[in-house]
Amino acid sequence: MDLDRLQTFLKVVQYGSFQQVAAREYRSQRTVSKQMTQLENELKVTLFDRGQNRIQLTPQGRLFWASAQDIVNNYTTALTELRQFNVPTDQILRVGYFSAFEQRLLLPALYDLKQQHSELQLVVRQGSNEHLAQQVADGSLDLALSINYGRPAVTPESQLTAVPIYHNQMVIGVSRLNPLSRLSQLPPSALATLPILYYSPESSTFLLESFLASAPFIQDYEQIRRVSSAEQMHLLVALNQALAFYPAGLVPTKHDEQVAYLPITDAAQQGYDIVALLKSNRSRPLIAKLVQRLKANAKSDE
Template sequence: MELRQLQYFAKVAKKQHVTQASEELHIAQSAVSRQIHQLEEELGVQLFVQKGRKLQLTPVGKLFLNRVEEILASLDRAVNEVHEFMDPEAGEIRVGFPHSLGIYFLPTVVAHFRKSHPGVKFRLRQGTFNSLIRDVMKGEIDLAFISPFPEKHDHVTGELLLQEELYAILPVGHPLAQLESIKLNQLKDEPFVMFSDEYSLRTIVLDACSSAGFTPKIDFEGEETDTIRGLVAAGMGVSLLPEMALTEISQLHPARVRVVEPQVTRSVGLIHRSGEKLPLVAEVFQRFLLEFIKEMK
């Protein structure tokens, strides 16, 4: 069994298509197919089945993929450790983040860090709460910004960075848009623009509305803060977004109003795998971030 076979297998499993995998690997399609076939022969199992135009993993293929991803992630870490040993200032940091922190916060932190560590590279991965925890557990990323911060978890640990306020966002012409603050139940009869189920901000907003005595009427759902903000600005409803997701000014920008009853906040933290030492360059970034947050407060 060869390393390239495992790499090709993982790529085909991700793309669900040999042609797309071969294009991304810059390898001939026939070579990828041949290596997958040889891997299946060596294992004595079928890893993929054809479903229409896509290849889907068999049950044993899914089991094998989990182990292969762990092996490849460990290899990546080993390579990074060697590079860091030779030159800690030329390492790579693999960081996960939710979209709402990618608009302003993450670019700002990375830009400040790179001023004093210009040789360090970043490999960034956007994800949801559950996918970020999964990627940290699998070792696919070193660190992840996450919200809400998981206070107790069997496989990840970290630091609470900050508590961030959520604002009500309204169309500019809305009757409440000019107020300095509102009570959340003043929005009980409004249509809401909400994140879809897998996003933690949805749960935070639903819980806040419940504590305010109502269940929001959801007319639109989206997966990006830009989409939520744009739909509200276009008059499709109201929503709640964290302050860091409201820093970008565009032609479609809603009004924002502070919510005072109840005040709605989210926790933001930085996590990594429990019981495992971070790569040296990731430790440097972690220390820098904690000092950066102190200066922000």
């Protein structure tokens, strides 16, 4: 797929006009329109409803929009990484994580490692558990943080090793505007009152299946919804528009004036583990040092 067409498509969506994109890119309107027609022909769908004064995305166009953004962002990131490093591969460490919550474990460990090895170059990526595991398996990442919650991060048949880093309990965030926030524990029946959110930067069935496996008392699967940013999730919870899963220990829970973090009464199934995914045959000293630092920092937080 032609990258220039995708970038033009994203600009057309942004400005809502072939003419505006043509003027900004110093191209003819005909050239921009032709590119979009070629893209539609390649995909065999109609991306735009073309009006006299403004174009709009079709339902298929809205679905493709997110994918186009991912493709362009991934290409740009890969290009930046390729141009950024001109050092031996043993001085590059490529690490992945799946949510902003793991930063509490990851940042101190990487900072310590960088202090010890000033020449070290770091590649840090965020992605879904599925993508991170695949990137570790194919060697494009050296290590990735994942989660065991209701189901293991990797299957027994996987070529990856899951090294336990941190253990704690999943809790539910409840707005202090909600009378439920005054409880010491949240009964499962209370979870039916609002949508329940979880955060994942990419569309991921892994986390959804994990939450369903750990919360069998939730009968309406449509009640659990993904949001693409931790900030959006927290905003909706604070305003009493939703409840949400939070990993205790990786989010500051004691002094939050808008949200209370409550354990579920059925706490037996709510334990989670943050694990480091790596290839079994990977024995680079830097990877071993990073695992040691992650464990040490996790232990100091307990």
